[in-house]
Each structure stands twice: as C-alpha cells, then as structure tokens.
Amino acid sequence: xxxxxxxxxxxxxxxxxxxxxxxxxxxxxxxxxxxKMISILPATGSAKVKSVLSGDTVVLLxxxxxxxxxxxxxxxxxxxxxxxMASKANNNVDDPEAFPSREWLRNLCVGKTVFFxxxxxxxxxxxxxxxxxxxxxxxxxxxxxxxxxxxxRRGFCIxxxxxxxVDTDAADESAGYESALQVAYKEAVSNxxxxxSDKPLVRKLMxxxxxxxxxxxxxxxxxxxTGGTVKCVIEYVFDGSRFRCLVTDPELESQGLIYGSFTxxxxxxxxxxxxxxxxxxxxxxxxxxxxxxxxxxLRLLQRELEVTLHGCDKSGVCLVGTVHHxxxxxxxxxxxxxxxxxxxxxxxxxxPGEVPPLRIAExxxxxATLGVFESYKPPVLTGxxxxxxxxxxxxxxxxxxxxxxxxxxxxxxxxxxISLASLRAPRAGNERTGKPDEPFSAECKERLRAMTIxxxxxxxxxxxxxxxxxxxxxxxxxxxxxxxxxxxxxxEVLISEGLATTQRHRDDDEKSxxxxxxxxxESVATAAKKKGVHSTAxxxxxxxxxLTDPKKAKTYAGTLQRAGNTKAIVDYVFNGSRFNLFxxxxxxxxxxxxxxxxxPQPSPSAGAxxxxxxxxAEPFGxxxxxxSRLSVLQRQVEIVCTGVTLGGVMTGDLYVGQGAQRRDYxxxxxxxxxxxxxxxxxxxGEAPKVLIxxxxxxxxxxxxxxxIAQVKKDEPxxxxxxxxxxxxxxxxxxxxxxxxxxxxxxxNGDESAKVIDDSMKIFTDTNGTxxxxxxxxVGKVVAALFDDGASKSWYRAKVLEKTDKGKxxxxxxxxxxxxxxxxxxxxxPLDMSLGTDQIPAVxxxxxLVFSKVRPIEEDDGIDAARMFQGxxxxxxxxxxxxxxxxxxxxxxxxEADTDSPSINEKLVSEGLARxxxxxxxxxxxxxxxxSDSLGKLAKDLEAAQNSARKSRKGMWVYGEIPEEDxx
Numbered sequence: 001x002x003x004x005x006x007x008x009x010x011x012x013x014x015x016x017x018x019x020x021x022x023x024x025x026x027x028x029x030x031x032x033x034x035x036k037m038i039s040i041l042p043a044t045g046s047a048k049v050k051s052v053l054s055g056d057t058v059v060l061l062x063x064x065x066x067x068x069x070x071x072x073x074x075x076x077x078x079x080x081x082x083x084x085m086a087s088k089a090n091n092n093v094d095d096p097e098a099f100p101s102r103e104w105l106r107n108l109c110v111g112k113t114v115f116f117x118x119x120x121x122x123x124x125x126x127x128x129x130x131x132x133x134x135x136x137x138x139x140x141x142x143x144x145x146x147x148x149x150x151x152x153r154r155g156f157c158i159x160x161x162x163x164x165x166v167d168t169d170a171a172d173e174s175a176g177y178e179s180a181l182q183v184a185y186k187e188a189v190s191n192x193x194x195x196x197s198d199k200p201l202v203r204k205l206m207x208x209x210x211x212x213x214x215x216x217x218x219x220x221x222x223x224x225x226t227g228g229t230v231k232c233v234i235e236y237v238f239d240g241s242r243f244r245c246l247v248t249d250p251e252l253e254s255q256g257l258i259y260g261s262f263t264x265x266x267x268x269x270x271x272x273x274x275x276x277x278x279x280x281x282x283x284x285x286x287x288x289x290x291x292x293x294x295x296x297x298l299r300l301l302q303r304e305l306e307v308t309l310h311g312c313d314k315s316g317v318c319l320v321g322t323v324h325h326x327x328x329x330x331x332x333x334x335x336x337x338x339x340x341x342x343x344x345x346x347x348x349x350x351x352p353g354e355v356p357p358l359r360i361a362e363x364x365x366x367x368a369t370l371g372v373f374e375s376y377k378p379p380v381l382t383g384x385x386x387x388x389x390x391x392x393x394x395x396x397x398x399x400x401x402x403x404x405x406x407x408x409x410x411x412x413x414x415x416x417x418i419s420l421a422s423l424r425a426p427r428a429g430n431e432r433t434g435k436p437d438e439p440f441s442a443e444c445k446e447r448l449r450a451m452t453i454x455x456x457x458x459x460x461x462x463x464x465x466x467x468x469x470x471x472x473x474x475x476x477x478x479x480x481x482x483x484x485x486x487x488x489x490x491x492e493v494l495i496s497e498g499l500a501t502t503q504r505h506r507d508d509d510e511k512s513x514x515x516x517x518x519x520x521x522e523s524v525a526t527a528a529k530k531k532g533v534h535s536t537a538x539x540x541x542x543x544x545x546x547l548t549d550p551k552k553a554k555t556y557a558g559t560l561q562r563a564g565n566t567k568a569i570v571d572y573v574f575n576g577s578r579f580n581l582f583x584x585x586x587x588x589x590x591x592x593x594x595x596x597x598x599x600p601q602p603s604p605s606a607g608a609x610x611x612x613x614x615x616x617a618e619p620f621g622x623x624x625x626x627x628s629r630l631s632v633l634q635r636q637v638e639i640v641c642t643g644v645t646l647g648g649v650m651t652g653d654l655y656v657g658q659g660a661q662r663r664d665y666x667x668x669x670x671x672x673x674x675x676x677x678x679x680x681x682x683x684x685g686e687a688p689k690v691l692i693x694x695x696x697x698x699x700x701x702x703x704x705x706x707x708i709a710q711v712k713k714d715e716p717x718x719x720x721x722x723x724x725x726x727x728x729x730x731x732x733x734x735x736x737x738x739x740x741x742x743x744x745x746x747x748n749g750d751e752s753a754k755v756i757d758d759s760m761k762i763f764t765d766t767n768g769t770x771x772x773x774x775x776x777x778v779g780k781v782v783a784a785l786f787d788d789g790a791s792k793s794w795y796r797a798k799v800l801e802k803t804d805k806g807k808x809x810x811x812x813x814x815x816x817x818x819x820x821x822x823x824x825x826x827x828x829p830l831d832m833s834l835g836t837d838q839i840p841a842v843x844x845x846x847x848l849v850f851s852k853v854r855p856i857e858e859d860d861g862i863d864a865a866r867m868f869q870g871x872x873x874x875x876x877x878x879x880x881x882x883x884x885x886x887x888x889x890x891x892x893x894x895e896a897d898t899d900s901p902s903i904n905e906k907l908v909s910e911g912l913a914r915x916x917x918x919x920x921x922x923x924x925x926x927x928x929x930x931s932d933s934l935g936k937l938a939k940d941l942e943a944a945q946n947s948a949r950k951s952r953k954g955m956w957v958y959g960e961i962p963e964e965d966x967x
Contacts, residue, residue: 040073041118041129047073049109051302055082055101055156056148058109058133060116069294074128077148078119080157080181083195086205096200099259101156105147106233109135110302115144132177146180153184155194205246208262209317217247217262218309218319220255229306229324235261237301240271240292240339242318248304263318267310268347268358269331270507271296271340272372288371292339299330310349320346322354335361338371341507348502352520359516379463379510382476386460389416391452393633397425397444397500398491400452400482402459409626420491421462421479422512425500426533439539440532444499451490453634458483463510481514489514496521498532545588548580550648553590557644557958560586568592568639570632575599576624576674577666578649579632581639595642595651596687597666597675599624600705620705624674632656632665643959646858651959670694673704680917729898732879734872735843736816740853740864740913741904744816744843745891748876753842756796756814759834764793772828776808781836784810785826786819796830796841813841848904849882849890849934850921850941851913860955864912871895871903880933882924890924892937904937909944911954 047060056077064070083098084090112135120130137143151157159181189196208214221230230252236244247260272286274293300323309321323330334340335358342362347355366373389402392415401415408414426438428445461480469475482490494500495518502518505511512518526534547553560566560583571589572580576599581592600618602625632654641652654665669675671694681687699706736744746753763783769792774782776799784797797810800818808827809820813836821827832838854861872893880892893903907913915921915938925934949956 040121040127041075041116041131044115044117046113046115048113049111050297052102052106052110054085055098055105055151056080057082058105060114069290075116075133076128076130077151077157078130078132079160079178080148080152081160082151082157086203092205092207094201094203094205096202097156097195097197099203100201101151101194104154104156105151106302107304109133109147114147146177149177149180149184152181153187153193155188155191155196158195159185203259206257206260208260208319209315212257212260214262214312214317214319217252217257217260218311220252220257221249221309224255225249225251227306229308231304232264232307233302233304234300234323235302237293237297238263239274239289240296240334241266241269241343242271243296243300243323245307264307264323265313265318265320265346266331266334267320267322267350268342268355269334269340270343270346271334288339291371292334295334295337295339296330299325299327299333310346320349322350329357332357332361336364338365338368338373341372343507344505344511347516348519348523352516352523355516355519381461381464381478383416383461383478386458387416388456388458390456391454392629394445394449394453396428397441397448397494398423399477400448402457403630405456409630410623411626416459417475417477418459418461418482419477419479420494420500421481422503422505422515422518423491423495423500424503425494437541439541440499442542443532444494447494447497447499448490449634451487451493452482452484455484457490460513462512479512481512489517492518492521496525498525498528498530498534501533542587544582545586547588547590547650548648550646553644553648553650554646554958556586556588557641557650560590560641560650561643561959564640566639566641567636569636570634573625573628573633575602575621576628576669579628579654581637591647591649592639592641592654593645593649593651594654594666594669594675596653596678596681596691597670598678599628599669599675619708620674623704624669627669627672627674631668637665638662645958646854646860646955664690666691667694671698671703673698673701673706676705683917728881730879730881732877733875734877737865737869737873739856739861740868740907741848741851742888743846743868743872745846745879746842747844750842752839753814756834756839756842759839760794760796763831763834767794767828769794770828771823771825774823774827774829776802776823776827778802781813781830782810783828783830783834784812784819784821786812794828796834796836797827812843814843816843816845845888846879846891847885847888848907848913849892849924850915850938851904851907852916853907853913854955860912863954864907867907867910867912868903871906877903882934883927885924892933901940902937905940905944908941909948909953911948911951911956914948914955915941915945 041060047062050059050061050072052058053074058075060073060075062071062073082101083095085098085102086092086094115134116129116131117134118129118131121128133147134144135147137145148157152159159178161178162185163182188194192198194200206212208217217230222228225231230247231249232245233248234243235246238244243264243266245262245264247257247262250258252258252260271292272289274289275283275285303325306324307321308324309319311320312318313320335342342358347358365371366376366378369376387404389404389407391400392403392409393401395401395417398420400418402418403409403415425444425448426441428441429435429437459480459482461478464476464478466474467477484490487493491500491512492514495502502515502522503511505515525531528534529536545552545556547556563586566583567585568581568583570579571582574580577594577597578599579592581590582588583590600621601615602621603617604615635656638655639650639652640655641650643651645651655662656665656668657663666675667690670677670691677687677691677695682692698704731748732745733748734743734745738744760783769785771785776782778799778801781796781798783794785792786795795812796814797812797819800809800811802808803820807820807822809818810827811818853864856862856865872895875895878894878896878898880894880898882890882892884890892898894900895903901909904913908915921938925938948954952959
C-alpha cells in the first residue's frame with residue numbers, strides 16, 4: 001500500500017501483522033516485491049507527550065478511539081543523539097550529562113501538546129519514528145522552537161554529523177535543519193554547556209533495598225525535607241497504585257539519597273494488578289487494571305511532585321506514601337472513578353484527616369457502581385439497620401446481648417447478639433482445650449460491662465457475618481456501632497484505652513461506618529505504648545480465687561459472714577435465686593443462693609440436655625430466670641452472707657440498687673410471684689414477716705406462680721402407705737446397720753428366730769457346704785453360704801439383683817446384711833419347710849422415726865453411723881415400735897428405759913441427724929395410732945435440732961442448710 005496510515009486512527013492489529021512481516025523480510029525481498037514502508041505517523045501533525053525516555057526520545061500519545069486505548073509512538077530526534085541514561089546494562093550509571101538532558105526535555109514538554117514532522121519511519125525501525133518536534137517559543141509565542149536544535153544549543157544533545165559542508169543535494173528544509181544543528185553545536189561548545197562543560201553530571205542510580213534502606217529515606221524525609229515531603233519524579237507506573245519514583249529533592253543530596261530509586265505504594269488505595277505478558281504462561285490483567293493505569297499515567301507519569309512517605313511494606317523495600325498533586329487528590333480521584341478500593345493496611349499509616357475524602361469517594365463509586373464496584377450490592381441485613389435497646393449481658397470484650405425496646409424479655413430468643421463492628425477484643429481462653437486467655441481479655445470485658453450493662457444503647461448495624469460455632473455449624477451475627485448517652489462509640493473507647501484493636505479487613509469487606517475514627521484511636525493508643533495491648537511491659541494476669549469448690553467455700557465462709565454487707569457483681573444466673581458472684585474486695589468467685597426463697601426450675605441449658613442431666617422445667621421457671629438476668633446479671637449488688645451449704649453454696653440476702661433505690665431482691669421476686677418463701681422457714685418461724693406478707697399478697701392477686709394450681713414439690717405424688725398399729729415397747733438387738741438411721745433388728749424372745757437358727761444348722765449339717773443348682777430369680781428365697789469367720793453355714797437369702805459378672809446380690813433375711821455371691825459356689829435350693837411362708841423373716845428393717853441423716857459416703861453420714869453403732873451395737877435396746885411405712889418399721893430407740901433421751905434425739909442434738917420437714921412430721925403423727933408419744937418426740941427433736949443449729953454442730957457447722965441439700 002502506498003497510502004499513509006495515521007497510527008492514532010489505524011487498525012493496530014493490521015499494522016502489527018504487516019510490520020512483523022516486514023521485519024522478517026530482507027531488503028532484497030522488499031525491493032523485489034516493491035513493498036513501500038508503512039507510515040505510522042503522517043508527515044506532520046500534533047500529539048501530546050506522554051513521557052521522555054532520554055534527551056532525544058519521547059513517547060507521543062494520540063487520541064483514543066471510542067472504547068479503545070490511546071495509541072503510543074516512540075519518537076526520536078532526527079540526526080542528533082543524547083547521552084545514554086542509566087540502566088542495568090551500564091551498571092546504573094549515566095553517561096555524562098544524560099540526566100540533565102532528559103530533565104530539560106521532561107520539564108519542557110511532558111503532558112503538553114507538540115507539533116511533529118516525521119523524517120524516517122517504518123518496519124526497519126520497529127515502531128520508532130524519527131523526526132522533529134516543535135513547541136511555541138516561551139519568549140515569543142508566534143515562533144516555534146525546534147526542540148532538537150534547542151537541545152543541542154544547551155549541550156544536551158550533539159549532532160550525529162559534526163562540521164563539514166552542508167549537503168547541497170538535500171532539500172532546502174533538510175539543509176536548513178543541519179545548518180541549524182551545526183550552529184547550535186558550536187554555540188554550546190563555546191559556552192561550555194551541558195556535555196561540553198568541564199564537569200558534566202554523571203549520575204549513579206541507587207535502588208532501595210540495595211544501595212540504601214527504604215526506612216532511612218522515610219526518616220530523613222521527615223527530618224530534613226521542608227514540610228516533611230520529598231520531591232520525586234514518577235518514572236514508571238506499574239498499575240494504578242504502584243509507581244517507580246526517583247528522588248530529585250536537593251535537600252537530600254547531603255544525606256546521600258539524591259537519585260534514589262524506589263517503588264512507591266500509593267497510600268489508602270489498592271488498584272487492580274496489570275498482567276505480565278513476559279511470564280510463561282502470561283498473566284492476564286485484572287478487570288479495570290489497564291484503565292486505572294492509563295488514568296494515573298495521564299496525570300502523574302514523569303511529573304515531579306511532592307510525596308509524603310509514611311512507611312514501608314512488610315518486605316521493607318517498597319515505600320508507602322501520599323502523592324500531592326497541585327490539581328487535587330489523585331487517590332480520591334482514583335476511588336471516585338471506581339479504579340480502586342481503599343487499602344486498609346496503608347490507610348492505617350495515613351494521617352486521620354486524610355482518610356475521610358477517600359471514604360466519601362469510594363462510597364460515591366459504590367453507589368454509582370463504577371469500575372471495580374460494577375457488581376457491588378449494599379449489605380443485606382436480616383433485621384433493622386438501627387434500633388434502641390437495653391444491654392442484658394456482655395458475653396465477651398466485643399459482644400453483647402441486647403433486648404430491643406418494645407420487646408418483653410420472656411425468652412432468650414428475644415435478645416439480639418451484637419458484636420462491635422471492625423473491632424477485635426482479646427479472646428477469652430477455653431479451659432476444656434487448655435487454651436489460655438489472651439492478655440487483657442478480662443479487662444476489656446469488664447470495661448465494656450461497666451459502660452453498657454443495664455443501659456439504653458443505640459445500635460447501628462453495619463454488616464453481618466457467618467460465624468463458625470463448631471463442626472458444620474455457623475451463626476449469623478450482626479456487627480454494628482453501639483453508642484450510649486455518654487459515649488458516641490463504645491468501640492472507640494475500648495480501642496483508645498488500649499483494650500482492643502481494629503479488625504484488619506480485606507479491601508472488599510464491609511466495615512464500620514466509623515472505621516477511620518477507630519483506626520485513628522488505635523494510632524494514638526499505639527503511639528503511647530503504655531496502654532493495654534500496646535504496652536511494652538510484660539502482662540501479668542490477675543489471679544482470682546474460685547470459691548465455688550465446696551472445700552474452699554466452707555473454709556472461707558466465716559470470713560464472708562463476718563464481713564457483713566459486701567459489694568459483689570453477678571457473673572452468672574443459674575435460676576431466679578441462685579447466682580455466681582464475683583466479690584472484688586475479696587478477689588474471689590462464689591456460688592450464692594437466696595436463703596429464704598425458692599424459685600422454680602428453669603429450662604435446662606443445651607449442654608445439660610446433651611449430657612442427659614437436664615431437669616424438667618417448672619412453671620414460671622424461665623420467667624423467674626429472665627427476671628433475674630434482666631435485673632441483676634452483671635450488675636453491682638450488695639450481699640449479706642448468713643451460711644454455706646455442704647455443696648459450697650453461700651446463702652444470704654441480696655440487695656439491688658443504691659441509695660433510695662436500694663431494695664431487697666428476695667421481696668421483689670416473692671412479690672412478683674416468681675419465687676416462694678421456704679416453707680420450712682415459715683414453719684420454724686424464721687422467715688421475715690415482710691416476705692410472708694409479700695407472698696400472701698401475690699397469692700391473693702394470683703401473680704406468677706400463684707396464677708396456676710399449686711402442687712407442692714416436696715409432697716410425694718402418692719401418699720406413703722402406713723400400717724397403723726398401736727405403739728408398743730419391745731426389747732431388740734441390732735443385727736445390721738446401714739446408716740445413721742437405717743438398720744435391721746431382731747426382737748428378743750422371738751420364737752421364730754430360735755427355730756430358723758436351729759433349722760439352718762441342721763440344713764448345713766445335712767447338705768454340707770457344697771452348692772447345688774437352683775433357680776436364680778430376683779425376689780426368690782434360696783439358701784446362701786456365708787462365712788462368719790468361724791465356719792461356713794447356710795442362711796436364708798433373698799435374691800435382690802443379678803450383677804454384670806454373673807454374680808447375684810442377696811439379702812440375708814434373718815440378719816439384714818447383704819452380699820454379692822457366685823450362684824455356682826454359694827447358692828442352693830431351700831427346703832420348702834424353711835420358706836418364708838412357713839417361717840417369716842426374723843430380721844425387721846427399721847428406721848429412726850422423724851430423723852434424716854447424710855448419706856454414708858459423706859463425712860457427716862459416716863459420723864452418724866459410727867455414733868449409732870457406738871450406742872446400739874451389741875446391746876439390748878428398748879424400742880418403741882410405731883408402725884410400718886413402705887416396709888420399714890418406724891422406731892424410737894432407747895439405750896435404757898423409755899423415759900431417758902432417745903437415740904433419735906441424741907443423734908439430732910449432735911447435729912448428725914435432723915428432723916424431717918414439718919408436713920412429713922405431721923403426716924406421720926396423723927397416720928399413726930397413739931400419736932401422743934410421737935408428738936412428744938417431735939417436740940424433743942425440734943428442740944435438740946435448734947440447739948445443734950445454734951451451736952453449729954455436725955451438719956450445721958456452716959450455718960443453715962438450703963433446700964437443695966436437704967435430700
């Protein structure tokens with residue numbers, strides 16, 4: 001083709017194909033086929049200078065076609081040459097005066113429109129075009145400067161041909177140009193300008209990380225440079241937020257940092273990465289990467305600008321800084337056009353005042369869905385984005401349970417779990433896995449509790465996240481900004497006090513609306529280096545005594561009882577009347593129960609239900625627990641300890657509020673119908689009258705518990721079966737002791753005892769001690785072999801149960817003891833004449849009437865059994881037999897005559913036994929015949945118990961016994 005193709009409007013693909021063919025063809029082939037050179041540029045025209053590569057070469061930028069990329073052409077001055085710039089090929093050292101040559105041309109024409117005249121172009125030179133560039137003369141706008149000639153005049157370039165006559169065969173225009181070059185050259189030599197000077201500048205290029213430390217430049221720029229900014233030339237644009245910069249600030253020359261080269265990461269912005277076609281395989285560019293780079297190149301490339309350096313990246317080689325352009329904020333412009341996102345980690349290095357414009361620009365691009373935000377959708381919230389509520393519980397240093405206004409707190413589902421947005425609090429540990437608490441986790445949670453618990457707060461929900469809660473389990477949680485009347489942002493307070501840090505988000509993550517304020521607060525706290533997690537001092541965890549252990553609680557109970565009114569914080573609510581408390585003055589945790597009231601059982605926790613230890617919920621149990629969580633959880637209260645249970649639970653009174661608002665919490669629960677007064681305390685006359693009156697009022701008004709029909713918990717579902725019998729006196733001997741009030745006995749003079757003893761001796765003599773096959777069935781009476789230490793004999797025994805190892809547990813019905821034996825060696829059939837239908841069991845099962853003792857596994861239970869053994873074993877005792885209840889004979893035992901104190905009374909007076917509940921006593925008295933003796937015994941036992949309680953004997957050593965320990 002002979003037509004000239006304008007590169008800025010031509011089909012670039014077609015051009016590339018033709019040029020490739022020409023480059024691979026020889027000169028003879030070109031002449032043979034009469035192929036003409038393809039013109040990249042027209043003979044004359046105008047274009048904008050994108051960059052200057054050296055003192056004689058520039059890159060021209062054409063007009064972009066609609067939706068396309070602007071074409072670029074490398075343009076070199078005709079018939080002149082400039083000193084070679086530093087590169088790896090020449091060890092990063094300039095030819096003499098190469099840098100001033102480039103700088104003169106860069107300052108003169110970068111970003112400006114020039115006029116060109118092409119002299120040579122085509123395939124033999126690739127895309128490079130040779131010719132002349134013209135600009136208006138600064139002193140006379142009506143004239144044009146030939147930049148080649150002016151560069152030679154200043155000694156920045158030299159003609160390729162020096163001296164000699166002008167070629168007369170050349171066109172007049174060319175002759176004039178060559179003549180002008182020679183004249184300009186002679187003038188430069190005469191003036192010793194540029195390369196002709198005595199000491200032309202030879203620049204040594206230094207790279208950050210090799211010839212100098214990047215942080216050295218940061219520190220020097222802040223101390224030496226005016227305004228803390230350093231002058232740099234943007235030499236190359238990798239992508240929209242990463243540049244290659246050259247230090248040109250003369251103030252750093254004395255520091256040896258002039259001409260330092262470094263990679264600059266634009267602070268606050270992250271742009272898509274441009275691909276690398278040189279890699280194998282080539283990496284493609286991310287969406288909008290090319291557009292972002294073009295946008296920045298047009299405004300920053302090869303401009304000398306002021307740069308504020310903030311710091312380095314993790315590698316310590318790349319610097320992070322802000323570029324100050326005289327026409328505006330380049331970072332904000334990038335974000336506003338959707339060519340990048342805010343970079344969280346570089347934003348943290350900036351001054352807080354520089355960040356808001358970036359947020360505004362990014363939000364504008366998001367709303368307009370520009371560039372990288374073309375598919376952006378605002379976060380979808382499952383609930384209201386803003387609501388008011390009351391903080392019920394602080395579960396960690398950054399998470400709260402909030403009851404929205406207008407909701408009635410009657411179930412845990414009414415609460416909203418809200419975490420502070422863009423904040424990370426130190427994590428609490430896990431005792432089960434052995435993971436320790438992170439430093440300041442307890443302090444952060446306590447500060448959050450003090451600021452929010454029980455207060456009305458405003459919640460602005462910013463985003464939601466799926467939080468892992470276990471294997472294949474997640475929880476959708478809302479994150480927001482929480483404010484109170486005194487604090488505009490609770491999270492900012494925690495961060496400013498060094499108790500928490502800001503969350504490191506990905507660039508495309510949703511963040512708190514006040515994220516920049518949080519980052520600024522963290523910067524201040526970090527700079528102080530004396531607060532919380534930023535402190536350089538070693539963290540020492542505060543050790544708290546855990547007195548929920550029964551042994552520790554009993555040991556420490558006296559101290560708390562003597563302390564009187566004590567301040568405490570309710571750490572956990574088990575039910576409406578039982579709590580876990582933290583006592584700051586004593587630095588301890590205690591389990592605490594209200595001493596005079598009982599609340600219904602609430603619904604079991606998920607953990608208890610999974611372990612199979614859940615107790616069924618009682619009516620109004622959940623309502624009672626919710627009321628306590630709403631009223632006292634994590635609040636400061638006042639307690640008065642009056643005792644401790646065997647389980648280590650402190651008992652006493654609890655008061656809520658201060659000053660005129662101070663109130664007895666027991667009265668509040670009872671008056672609301674959410675608790676009942678302990679009936680035992682009412683029977684003993686120990687319940688305060690105000691509590692009884694409150695309960696009476698609640699009953700009359702049918703509030704809470706009293707709104708439904710009452711079933712006494714302690715009253716058995718079916719009444720015990722009593723065999724009425726006249727109370728009679730008998731002389732007995734104890735044959736087996738099971739506990740302090742449970743035993744087997746034989747009545748002295750019972751003919752059946754002599755008959756069965758003689759019969760079993762004969763049975764032993766007849767059959768020997770060898771076992772025989774027999775039917776082993778629960779409840780069947782057989783002969784069982786027993787060794788009393790002197791010899792082995794057969795005794796009547798009742799099979800109670802079969803054990804796992806093929807053995808059976810039997811009860812020797814004529815003596816009361818039990819044993820586990822092997823059927824193959826210790827059992828044989830019993831003669832029919834010796835059956836219980838012929839001779840009844842001789843040993844009777846007895847129980848000390850009205851008395852209750854601790855299980856034999858406990859210390860008090862063992863002491864009771866030993867005391868009973870000491871008074872009764874091996875002796876002839878007087879027994880008042882009152883009748884039977886559930887197969888047991890209710891007995892009053894005496895060591896001497898029946899007018900002396902009974903064994904029942906002695907056990908109670910020593911605190912090793914106690915009288916049953918009042919209704920149980922009344923029930924036995926009413927059902928038994930001849931109740932006079934029982935009535936007198938009940939009064940004697942009550943008096944003995946009161947004496948033991950006052951003297952703190954036995955089970956009363958720690959004070960009152962709460963209801964949960966009575967059974």
